[in-house]
Amino acid sequence: MPVFNTKDLLSSLAEDVNVLLKRLDEVKQLDSSLLLTQPTTDKWSVIQVLEHLNSYNRYYLPEIEKSLQNEQPFNPQFKSGWFGDYFTKMMMPGKDGKVANKMNAPKDHRPIAELNAAAVITEFINGEQHLLTLLQKATNTDIGRLKVPISISRFIKLKLGDTFRFLIAHQQRHFIQLENTLSQLS
Numbered sequence: 001m002p003v004f005n006t007k008d009l010l011s012s013l014a015e016d017v018n019v020l021l022k023r024l025d026e027v028k029q030l031d032s033s034l035l036l037t038q039p040t041t042d043k044w045s046v047i048q049v050l051e052h053l054n055s056y057n058r059y060y061l062p063e064i065e066k067s068l069q070n071e072q073p074f075n076p077q078f079k080s081g082w083f084g085d086y087f088t089k090m091m092m093p094g095k096d097g098k099v100a101n102k103m104n105a106p107k108d109h110r111p112i113a114e115l116n117a118a119a120v121i122t123e124f125i126n127g128e129q130h131l132l133t134l135l136q137k138a139t140n141t142d143i144g145r146l147k148v149p150i151s152i153s154r155f156i157k158l159k160l161g162d163t164f165r166f167l168i169a170h171q172q173r174h175f176i177q178l179e180n181t182l183s184q185l186s
Helices: 006-027 046-068 082-091 117-138 160-185
Strands: 003-005 077-079 147-150 153-159
Touching (some): 003 006, 006 160, 046 147, 046 160, 082 160, 147 160, 153 160
Antiparallel strands (some): 003 077, 147 153
16 A cells, blocks of 8 residues: 655645635636536536535545544644545546546435535635645644544444545535536636
């Protein structure tokens, strides 16, 4: 399993979140009717993509926060776990910026069609700001010893470092979907 310098990993993940927020700044300038338009009936609108990400933030951010309450002495190295590395790689877009394997969202993470664009965007921004705060807080603990239960089964727990990696890879994956949706609507 890969081994990371803890501070470098957390810093890199925070950069990834900031890139997503910067792109969202551009997207939120677009007309809300465009953002709410599904390119086809079986494809999500931009706002549905963001609402899907919000559903994951609603689960993972409080779980990460709970995990961080059990501070462990700082460890300068983080060794990824087998499951965590597997799930992260499964979510991560390819180096070419493409999503290799399509997946169906779990039922409780599928967004409805009728959404308030401004509210969804605001929730996503607030969630990402909270995620940045949690990444910063994690720089003072052992992200390999703290565990977070995954959303599809509370019995399976990932190392905190892998949870961050998975959550952000999932967001990057769906920002490619968001970009593809905007391209299809242009």
